[in-house]
C-alpha cells in the first residue's frame with residue numbers, strides 16, 4: 001500500500017471517529033481517488049472555431065459592497081468537457097434533457113491509441129479487449145496540449161469502429177478530442193454511426209494524466225430543455241486495486 005493511500009485511510013478513520021465539524025462522514029479525495037478529467041471553463045478556453053467564448057459576467061461583487069458574489073454564464077453548449085445529444089446533428093432527435101443518464105455514470109475503460117490524429121478503426125484497438133467495460137474513453141497519443149489552443153487535428157471513430165463497439169454493448173464513447181468527426185466533415189458520419197449503435201457521445205475530456213485501465217465514470221449532462229449538448233464535470237475513480 002502506498003504511503004499516500006495509507007495516510008488517506010488513517011485520515012478517513014479519524015473522520016469516522018467524529019473529529020470533523022461536518023459530522024462522522026467526511027469525504028477524502030485521497031481515499032476516493034477521484035481524477036478530474038475536465039478542462040477549466042474560463043475565457044481563455046479554446047472553443048470550436050466560430051463558437052462563442054466562455055464568459056462569466058460578474059453581476060454582483062462582495063468586494064464592491066454587495067452582500068453576495070453573483071455571476072451569469074454565457075457559453076456554447078459544446079465548450080470544454082461536454083455531451084452531444086442527438087438533437088445536435090439530427091432533426092426530431094433526442095434533446096439533452098431527454099437523454100438516458102445511464103451511459104454517463106458507471107464502469108469505463110480508458111484506452112490509449114497509437115495515433116495522435118486521424119480516423120480510428122477496430123484495428124487501432126487490437127491491443128485491448130474492448131468488451132471489458134460498457135463505456136470507452138479514448139486517449140490519443142498527441143502530446144499534452146494547452147486548453148487555450150484549438151487542436152489542428154485529432155482522432156475520431158470510423159463508422160466501422162462504431163459498429164464493433166455497438167456489438168460489444170458499449171453505451172458511451174468518450175474522447176479527448178473536441179469532436180467525434182474531423183472539422184471538415186460534411187456528413188458527421190462518426191456522430192451518426194455512434195448514435196445508430198446506441199452509443200452516447202462525450203467530448204473534450206482531459207486524459208493526458210490518466211493511465212489506461214478500468215474506472216468508474218461520472219459525467220452527467222445538465223437538464224437543458226431542447227438542448228443539443230451540455231457541459232459536464234467529468235471525473236473518474238479507479239476500479240483497479242492500488243499496488244500493495
Ligand SMILES: [Zn+2]
Pocket residue numbers: 078082083084178179203229
Ligand atoms: Zn459536441
